[in-house]
Amino acid sequence: MNYISTRNKSLNFDFSSIFLRGLAPDGGLFLPDEIKKFSEIELIELSKLNYIDLGVEIISKFCVPVLKKDKIKSLLHKAYSNFSLENVVEMKKIDNINLLELYHGPTLAFKDIAMQVIGLMYEALDLNKKKINIIVATSGDTGSAAIAALKEKKNINLFVLHPHEKISNIQRKIMTTCDFSNIYNIAIKGNFDDCQKIVKQMFNDEQFREKINMSGVNSINWARIICQIVYYFYAYFQISSKVNFSVPTGNFGDVYAGYIAKKMGLPIDKLIVATNENDILCRVINSGEYRPTEVKPSLSPSMDIQVASNFERLLFDVLKGDDQKVSKSMKNLNDNGFFKLDKDELKKIRENFSAERISNADTLRIIKDFFMNYGFILDPHTATAVGASYKVKNKSKTIVLGTAHPYKFLETIKLAIGKNVDPPRQFLDLSKKIEKFEIIDNKLEDVKRYIMGKI
Numbered sequence: 416m417n418y419i420s421t422r423n424k425s426l427n428f429d430f431s432s433i434f435l436r437g438l439a440p441d442g443g444l445f446l447p448d449e450i451k452k453f454s455e456i457e458l459i460e461l462s463k464l465n466y467i468d469l470g471v472e473i474i475s476k477f478c479v480p481v482l483k484k485d486k487i488k489s490l491l492h493k494a495y496s497n498f499s500l501e502n503v504v505e506m507k508k509i510d511n512i513n514l515l516e517l518y519h520g521p522t523l524a525f526k527d528i529a530m531q532v533i534g535l536m537y538e539a540l541d542l543n544k545k546k547i548n549i550i551v552a553t554s555g556d557t558g559s560a561a562i563a564a565l566k567e568k569k570n571i572n573l574f575v576l577h578p579h580e581k582i583s584n585i586q587r588k589i590m591t592t593c594d595f596s597n598i599y600n601i602a603i604k605g606n607f608d609d610c611q612k613i614v615k616q617m618f619n620d621e622q623f624r625e626k627i628n629m630s631g632v633n634s635i636n637w638a639r640i641i642c643q644i645v646y647y648f649y650a651y652f653q654i655s656s657k658v659n660f661s662v663p664t665g666n667f668g669d670v671y672a673g674y675i676a677k678k679m680g681l682p683i684d685k686l687i688v689a690t691n692e693n694d695i696l697c698r699v700i701n702s703g704e705y706r707p708t709e710v711k712p713s714l715s716p717s718m719d720i721q722v723a724s725n726f727e728r729l730l731f732d733v734l735k736g737d738d739q740k741v742s743k744s745m746k747n748l749n750d751n752g753f754f755k756l757d758k759d760e761l762k763k764i765r766e767n768f769s770a771e772r773i774s775n776a777d778t779l780r781i782i783k784d785f786f787m788n789y790g791f792i793l794d795p796h797t798a799t800a801v802g803a804s805y806k807v808k809n810k811s812k813t814i815v816l817g818t819a820h821p822y823k824f825l826e827t828i829k830l831a832i833g834k835n836v837d838p839p840r841q842f843l844d845l846s847k848k849i850e851k852f853e854i855i856d857n858k859l860e861d862v863k864r865y866i867m868g869k870i
């Protein structure tokens with residue numbers, strides 16, 4: 416399989432290079448040059464598989480011949496051996512809600528599902544002969560998932576940039592109490608978009624990138640997307656009639672994986688994009704104008720994002736694969752602060768997506784009502800998706816993606832229901848551990864200097 420850039424279709428990369436690079440050299444995102452659809456008969460066969468075997472069938476579509484099926488199988492077995500569920504995820508039926516719990520990995524958020532696989536791919540692809548420096552921006556959960564996946568890798572250094580004082584205490588503690596010499600936590604005096612921008616600028620600086628042998632594991636890395644496609648299939652097979660998925664959304668990676676699942680033939684009706692008060696995706700899907708504004712801290716910090724990077728991949732499709740048009744839109748965004756979709760383009764998006772914005776007040780109310788009615792504690796991100804699912808009026812059943820364990824957002828849960836959440840076993844002594852992180856100004860050069868000093 417060959418990969419192209421959203422901004423240049425004539426580029427030609429294999430899986431190994433797009434995995435290592437993360438971002439295309441022209442600043443675009445990588446996409447496979449074609450996506451094959453499963454036939455109805457193939458779907459029936461897939462529905463009989465356990466999670467890992469299903470994963471092998473789906474993931475291998477995107478990485479053979481670079482990674483062969485048996486290699487992927489051993490990789491997935493190893494990756495998911497430290498999850499608390501044999502089938503990685505679990506569907507719960509709570510009243511008329513189908514909740515897909517994706518947070519049973521080592522750091523209690525869905526990010527583990529892709530990150531545990533990615534951590535092993537560096538070895539499997541034989542990429543870490545030379546020391547690799549991975550730089551990642553996190554809105555709270557990617558960082559800890561990356562640390563858990565990479566902390567024991569000898570030839571990898573990991574630098575995690577999180578927005579200073581803009582993630583939950585538990586999110587920060589899980590990241591900064593990990594005492595491994597190849598892990599560096601940096602708190603940037605800015606928001607997630609600032610962190611993401613610094614990482615992108617480093618990627619686009621060819622000289623710096625080469626010098627430090629840089630790689631990235633943010634959700635713009637295609638490997639993350641393909642690992643996330645798997646649970647859409649798995650969840651659908653538990654319902655086996657046309658479904659909607661309601662997805663708590665920030666950087667548009669997770670819900671975009673659902674879109675690829677649909678392109679691969681999964682009978683999905685609507686993908687419901689649930690946002691918090693940082694509602695850029697809600698605005699673009701409802702009005703056609705993509706215009707980032709200032710990030711507002713909310714109760715669902717992992718979704719406090721205005722520049723939803725993966726949207727560029729959808730844009731490429733909506734613009735019928737016209738790389739020049741994508742480049743022009745992204746240039747408009749850069750120069751003028753926005754771009755606009757026309758009526759037909761917007762229609763194409765709305766055939767697949769709808770979007771809802773859930774306020775902080777609504778998030779608290781949903782957590783409270785859900786607890787009162789069902790005795791089940793939702794984390795604030797999942798709560799936005801539950802809220803969005805209530806607003807959808809079509810006949811398809813809806814599956815809500817549960818993206819994080821409520822323990823990660825203790826303070827918010829306390830605010831909503833007046834109760835504490837018990838820590839899962841692996842975090843019983845978290846409060847006693849010592850935190851280690853460096854606070855750095857929101858300046859590219861300062862971050863670069865820090866990194867150069869450590870490697």
Ligand SMILES: *Cc1c(COP(=O)(O)O)cnc(C)c1O
Pocket residue numbers: 524525526555556557634663664665666667668669670717718796797818819
């Ligand atoms: C990262 C994250 C999201 C948003 O996912 P995207 O792929 O960035 O859209 C939602 N919920 C939680 C808990 C997260 O960690």
